[in-house]
Amino acid sequence: MGRSSMRGEETRPRGRHDEPPGDGGDDAAPPVPGQGAAENDRSARRAAKGGRRRVLRWASSVLALLILGTGGAGYVYYKHLNGNIKKEDLTLGDKQMADHKANAAGQTPLNILLIGSDARDSTANQKLGGAKETFGGTPLADVQMLLHLSADRSNISVISMPRDTMLKMPKCTDPESGKVYPASTVDVQTNQSLGRGGPGCTVAAWYELTGITIDHFMMIDFAGVVSMADAVGGVPVCVDANVYSHTSDGKGSGLKLEKGTTSVKGKQALQWLRTRYGFEDNTDLGRTKAQHQYLNSMVRELRKGTKLTDPVKLMDLAEAATSALTVDKGLDTVKKLYDLAEELKKAPTDRITMTTMPNVYGTGNFAGRVYPKPDEAEQVFRMIREDVPLDGKASKRKTPVVKDEAAPAAEIAVSVRNATSTDTLGTVQGRASAVQGLLTEAGFAKTTVDSQNVEAAATTGLLYPSADMEGDAQAVAKALGIPVSQVKKSTDVSGIVLAVGADWREDGAYPAKAAEEKTPDSANPLNGADEQACMQVNPSFTW
16 A cells, blocks of 8 residues: 555454543542542542543544544544554655744644545545546545634634645655655646655645645545544535436536435545535535535534544544544644644634635636635735634734844845746846845845845745844844735745845835735635535536
């Protein structure tokens, strides 16, 4: 089996001593002095029962958010589950991701990339996935969702990138074979990133496009989704007409539902999550909306406390989930997953926002494919980078505190490079020198031009290598009117570097835009508490 494949149906047997804390064992309640044996037994049973309920609460509260990319119930403390989890490198790109900026309370956000693989590398996956011509082929990252947990833990925002999105692929290196996949010179469909060394290349592709620092990834396959959906139980979904996802030439998920609300689980849940023929315009955009509806509905069901009340079923889910998981090495143990769950459950359901990357259809040879929508896609990406809630509610964010005071301008060395080129426009000659002049006039006498580095950048920004230079870098940004959010720490530089991007191709002051803290309508935001969501059925697929 290849690196991107999942484990099959084999699971490890549960031993009678494999019990989580709070359910007996070393963490059972101690005897209470002065009580009889019977009363002590009752006290111990009550403590164990309370511990079990706590375990169920945290497991159920995060499972839905991580389906397609995680094993939520794997957060139960079963040591043998660690061996089930497959681990890979976080990123296979050659660009170091920027550090998060802490808020005034010292908190930082968490960004987790959830990946659904279409790998048909096992009997179970082949049966569920169909398409015999793809059996044993290179897996594709057909589901990609970025989950952002705010620094203050008050809200969660999710961005789905349609699998048909066209973009430039970064250079990736397979950590096992050493094979180097060079950066693409033409646009490539985003789901192909998984075949360029593994999920770490999907992470690198997201960072290349969005500039969003990704802390972790979680990946799951068809069989994993079915086993988890079976264990979780029915989740209500809605269609506005009878639907049958099937074409005359055998395409479609096979989903067949009557108009209204139906509770789906297991294989039928997978069909819902995979349906494109039958929803809206029969593209991946409709499928993405259906996935959002399912996930939000599952969150609501689980948080009602009526699901997974049987500890045996919870353990079965833990086995299935961890066996299906591939995660980065920063999430390689049940304990680390549990800690992540504790953070995720802090965000209430009505502060969860599902969105789709704003996009436009391609033309010509790329008809049917999509591209990030100019300005609006970047607006969503920027909001995530700056920890702005996508639900539009007031944020508790505070301006990051700079611990390092800036040196006098005359003592700050700055290297300026020309990064003004785009896919369609060449480099504007002389821009680095022009900006050097602005800095010199502002008193930054040690400013130089790096004429050797002309790597393109969509947005002007400053990079600095270490915390003791952050104040200096922000001083440079302030002098030029560049937002502080565009100042990033990076190990790729040895001093302060100013990249004059494609947003500053003309002479004059930096054209800083007033940041909008509103999610574009084109992102189709869906609130986690919205129980009225219902998929629009394409008239050609009714019955």
